[in-house]
Amino acid sequence: MILQMNDICKDYLQGKMTVPVLRNIDFSMEEGEYVAIMGPSGSGKTTLMNIVGCLDQATSGKFFLDGKDISKCSDNQMSDIRLKKIGFVFQSFQLLPRQSALDNVALPLCYAGVAKKERRERAAAALERVGLEDRMNFKPNQLSGGQKQRVAIARAIVNHPRILLADEPTGALDSRSGEQVMELFESLHKEGVSILMITHDPGIASFAERIVEIRDGRLKSKEAEAE
């Protein structure tokens, strides 16, 4: 079990009102699984993603990532978990504009204290894995949207994370580049990488092995509905 959530609730304080965003979420993922979470905007899917990504703490409930109880972690421990166990892919790529593709990919290795030479080798290997070996020294503004997202994916996998979290990975891409990104996810999945993807696009969600729907802060599994 790569990830397990028991009765997770998350409330936000809006002025003096407490707004519940996630309600009693029970969710788990097997190692190597490829899951899509679907839901309209405001359904709480991003909040769920933030909790899974150790960017946020749940208000109540238990959350285990790779067997570790995250609800008891300090800020620095959460940073280290994000560094070593999670790879993020964002809708808007989030590349550092002044750094080359190679430096962008090497950034997490830098935080992990990897020596410079090894950093370059591993970053180069990750770029090769996403098919951008000929774009290593390009700056983000010299790359197309699809290429940027592939650099971002290379950065996400360079530390060999336990799970890849993708938030609307094709949201800012045309359908052709979106397909390429999906093919890449597919092949990463085949290599055994666990992937959790958020999307509101059913077409993109259909690439996943399992689709979970979220609505008003509550989960319902597609399979469960079908039964």
Add this chain to the structure above:
Amino acid sequence: MLENIRLSFQGIWSHKMRSFLTMLGIIIGIASIISIVSTIKGTNEQIKENLVGAGNNNVKIQLYQGEGTYWMDGGIPNGVYQLSQDQKQQIMDLEQVENASFYQERSYADGISYENTTLQGGTILGIDQNYMETCGYQIYQGRMFLESDFEQVRKVVLLDDTAAQSIFQEEEPLGKVIEIKGEPFTVVGVVKKSDSFQPVIQSMDDYNTYSQESYATVFLPNSCWPIVYQFDEPENAVVMAKTTEDMSIVGKEAAEIMNQSITNTTDSLSYKAEDLLERAKSLQDLSRSTNSQLIWIASISLLVGGIGVMNIMLVSVTERTSEIGLKKAIGARKRRILAQFLTEAAVLTSIGGLIGVAAGIVMAKVISQMSKTPVAISVPAIVFSVAFSMLIGIIFGLLPSIKAANLNPIDALRRE
């Protein structure tokens, strides 16, 4: 750390104009401090050099009545005698004394003439054999006094170049006979003060200090002195100290020895050293205290510069919110973000400090050219300035850096 510094340079370089404007406050502050410190140091060195004379270290000890030099109207006052051989030897034997000479002096001497020319307002000195060496005179024409001149009381004189010029104009002075109060004296040589003993005169104050020395001077062997002036003048001393720092003490000790022979207690007569070093110090203190106020004013511009840095860093943190969010999301700890921004602020202000030092040196040179005052670049001041500007970066960068480090990555990433 090196990585952070490299990134800082990259960041600064990519916003050249903004970075430069941010640094400007620091540059101006540091430049003013460097130029002020250089000017103070230059002025102080000049004051010391002017008053004390580089390579000279001479202290004059003269008879004073109260606060002023004794005015020899009616000859030597009662109770003051010529110095004994023993007193002279005691002074020569003082530990910090390099050389000493004893002489009689009459300023505004009259009755010095050659044919139809009369020397106006000259000074006559009756000197011993050490005088020329102690006071740094060199022979220019003819010869110095010989031991036999003193022993045989030969009526010979030496002229300094000013005196030779005004008495003889174009004529050859050597071998000519001049009259001093009707007594004939043969000119045996012309002397000149060697350059290192020449004071630098750049102001009215300097002029007053040295005016006496730039008058025409005629030298007699002291054994001849009574022929002209009997014993109308007290004996003075000029003592050369081994180092400039010894001058005050040497002057005091020599004056004390000379005072032993004064028996007159009613007219407040005493030998006193003309303490140039003390005067130099008080002048230096004066210039230092005026200028230290200037340094405080310059420091205010550093403060303003620091606030400017803080302001820009805060803007930069806001601008780079998503970058910070991303870095935190992929696993950078708070400390790393803090270090990154602190390094950036410190690098920024250090570069500002370096440019400021360069600008300050240039400014000091320009000031010295324009106002004809010397400057001396102070290395400790440069090191201090650069270190201090780095410190300003760290202090004023702290608030923005803490703000960056504490950004919530979720909020930071949401802002596009």
